[in-house]
Amino acid sequence: MKIQNSILYGILAFSILSCDSVEDKKGRFLLKGNEKLEENDPRSAIQLYQEALELDSAYADAWFNKAVAHVQLNQFGQAISDFSQAIYYRPDYSQAHFQRGLSYLDNGEFYNARSDADWMKKNDPENWEGHFLAGLVAEKFEEFDDALLHFQKASELDPDNSDLLVNQATIHYYLKDFDKAKDLLIQAESINPFEPNLHNLRSMIAFDEGNYQEALDAVDKAISFNNRQAYFYNNKGLYLLYLGKNEEGIDLINQSIQMDENNPYAYRNKGIYYVLEGDKISALQFLDELYQDYPEMDLVEEYFEKAQEL
Known part of the structure; x- marks a missing residue:
């Protein structure tokens, strides 16, 4: 079994079009790339973002969106490089730090992910994403008490986010505290009953408790929400x-x-x-x-x- 440890919160950057200038042209390429990404065609999106970058190599939003497209292709090394370019041209780009941190996690670069989490906690302390990322890193290092603290802090900052409750439940699952995990999943379901990871984790708990049909029913529900x-x-x-x-x-x-x-x-x-x-x-x-x-x-x-x- 496997639990999803990181979630792509790909918030694409957009551009306001003006007259037929470089700004206008690069903005059109950005928007066309976004359309391709929404159509689940990340390769075409990358080409369009690259066109925008050829017009303006310092276009941080194009670097960011190009990185998101690479993430969709599981090309985490290239995504990290592009997120880093976005940060180079816009050092306070908090979302790029977050997404790069997630990509570092998926690429097995846990210490680099921790550095992005630390940057976010210092520079954007009221953003739940920094604490969420820190929790994911702690989870990778099996520092479960720290992971719980970070996920709980993230929940305080964003109490309507069901994912953060699911992540807390995941830690309790690792610790074999199934009752606490199930209580948290009930809370998460009251916020968002369509969260697939909630039902997947519920299936894993049922399996570990020997309830195989219940496990099957729960994972089928997860697949129905994300196939x-x-x-x-x-x-x-x-x-x-x-x-x-x-x-x-x-x-x-x-x-x-x-x-x-x-x-x-x-x-x-x-x-x-x-x-x-x-x-x-x-x-x-x-x-x-x-x-x-x-x-x-x-x-x-x-x-x-x-x-x-x-």
Whole structure:
């Protein structure tokens, strides 16, 4: 299983058009790029933002929006570079610091993400996003008490944000305090019942409590609200394995890998599938390496030992 640790809050910059000047032309490219991004065509958007930058290389909004498009393509290194350019030309660009911090997290650069969180807490202290980013970083370092404090501070600054409650619930899930996690999810649902991560986390709690059908129902609800998250399909595949629907399960796990090939939980689930199928060689192909690299991952040791016993 996998929990989404970072959320793209891509607030695109816009431009006011004037006469047919450089400002007008670059603004048109920016707006056309935004339209392509809204049409889920980030590659075309990048080309249009680049046209704007060729007219004005110091156009911070174009650098920012271009970075957002790279994030949509999971091109986090290029996104970080473009967010950095936006910050270079506009040092007080708080949203660029936030988005760059999220991209650093997704790129595994946790200390750099912490630097952006620290900048935001110092320079934009009333913005919940700085505390949210700091909480995400603390979560990556398994500093769970600090993560909770940051998420709670973010909630104080933005009490109607259901995501912040879900993140607090996630920390309590890690700490195996399922009752507290479920209470927070109820609060989050009262604010936004359509939040997919809420239902995904609820599914994971149900799975850990052995309620596999309940887990399946909850993750189906998550998928109905967002059908583009690879780890939702991976979690659903795992639940189907535990419900004895192996072929349906492996199809979804493979679909998840096609969507995101960097999720070790998906390869663990493939290993579980092959254990259930009695295929020792294939099972160990996945579980042996995971046992070496992620020995603390839930279910890895259990199914590695079962694979060896086949």
